[in-house]
Amino acid sequence: MGARGLGITFLTLPLVIRAAAGGQWCYDSQDPKCGPSHWKELKATCGGSQQSPINIDRRRLRRDGRLGDILFEGYNQAPPGKWRLTNDGHTVVLSLQGDSAAEHINITGGGLPGTYRALQLHFHWGSLAGNGSEHTLDGRQFPMELHIVHINVNYRTLGEAKGHPNGLAVLGFFFKVSETDNSNYNTIVAGLRNVSHHGDFVDLASTFRLSNLLPSAGQLSKYYRYQGSLTTPDCSEVVVWTVFEEPVAIGRAQLKAFVNTVHFPAAGSVLLKMTNNFRPPQPLRSRQVLASRDATTSRGAACGSCRQLLWALLLLPLLGPAAARPS
Ligand SMILES: *[C@@H]1O[C@H](CO)[C@@H](O)[C@H](O)[C@H]1NC(C)=O
Numbered sequence: 500m501g502a503r504g505l506g507i508t509f510l511t512l513p514l515v516i517r518a519a520a521g522g523q524w525c526y527d528s529q530d531p532k533c534g535p536s537h538w539k540e541l542k543a544t545c546g547g548s549q550q551s552p553i554n555i556d557r558r559r560l561r562r563d564g565r566l567g568d569i570l571f572e573g574y575n576q577a578p579p580g581k582w583r584l585t586n587d588g589h590t591v592v593l594s595l596q597g598d599s600a601a602e603h604i605n606i607t608g609g610g611l612p613g614t615y616r617a618l619q620l621h622f623h624w625g626s627l628a629g630n631g632s633e634h635t636l637d638g639r640q641f642p643m644e645l646h647i648v649h650i651n652v653n654y655r656t657l658g659e660a661k662g663h664p665n666g667l668a669v670l671g672f673f674f675k676v677s678e679t680d681n682s683n684y685n686t687i688v689a690g691l692r693n694v695s696h697h698g699d700f701v702d703l704a705s706t707f708r709l710s711n712l713l714p715s716a717g718q719l720s721k722y723y724r725y726q727g728s729l730t731t732p733d734c735s736e737v738v739v740w741t742v743f744e745e746p747v748a749i750g751r752a753q754l755k756a757f758v759n760t761v762h763f764p765a766a767g768s769v770l771l772k773m774t775n776n777f778r779p780p781q782p783l784r785s786r787q788v789l790a791s792r793d794a795t796t797s798r799g800a801a802c803g804s805c806r807q808l809l810w811a812l813l814l815l816p817l818l819g820p821a822a823a824r825p826s
Pocket residue numbers: 572573602603604605614616652
């Protein structure tokens with residue numbers, strides 16, 4: 500009798516867990532039934548009109564000369580304390596809140612509506628076969644994207660910040676693949692094997708300058724700015740987005756480590772590698788994307804074509820009538 504009762508308990512437990520998983524969000528690579536197109540069924544905000552990510556179409560930008568240099572404070576020194584790397588089931592997240600040190604890592608200027616303190620950074624990536632950035636640039640997706648999440652210093656908690664459209668500022672950086680490793684990413688990449696499974700965490704051996712993770716300082720004045728949301732449920736529309744034009748170089752082997760080492764939460768006995776943990780671009784609707792003072796807009800690209808045309812016109816007479824005649 501007692502044994503039988505126990506048996507029933509054990510048999511019903513997986514069913515309960517599966518039912519709970521029905522209310523969870525996921526990526527299509529885990530299960531299309533709870534992927535990004537279903538998020539709005541769980542959280543209406545995810546179907547809102549100011550969602551992220553977006554495609555940044557450089558033909559439709561408005562240049563804003565007030566979007567100059569962002570002041571990165573505390574980005575240039577390794578703070579005391581420890582940074583914890585965690586597999587949260589959706590990504591790998593590095594908490595920047597060791598020993599109140601994060602209070603001294605902040606951004607301001609560059610048209611940001613306030614001062615924002617760094618909370619955490621995390622990544623979105625693809626697979627061995629495909630790119631995985633969330634934002635796209637002129638329709639082009641990049642291999643990976645880094646998000647550094649900052650909270651407006653006027654708000655004390657994430658919950659409070661989510662009540663305000665300027666509550667959070669997220670910096671987005673694209674990656675490009677290089678054949679050599681980017682040694683500035685060694686600490687994070689080495690930590691990946693310690694966060695292989697959902698819920699795993701590891702305190703990194705040392706903190707480092709956050710600026711090491713970014714493109715060179717001279718490239719940071721080229722960025723795009725728009726008002727959007729978190730790219731995961733609850734999709735709160737409280738994010739001032741800054742997406743940088745210049746990608747960060749990362750080694751092919753380092754990118755592979757993300758794709759091959761980290762796993763999504765186990766679904767029953769199935770352990771899936773964490774791949775394609777990105778949300779696709781959302782409709783821009785009535786929003787305007789701004790280009791910083793130094794960013795490349797399509798005018799630059801158009802001029803590139805103009806120059807080709809000019810060369811063609813100059814060379815045409817030299818090539819003779821045969822070249823000029825359509826064949
Ligand atoms: C921003 O960071 C700088 C440098 O670490 C620090 O001196 C300053 O107090 C911080 N500002 C705020 C508002 O947290």
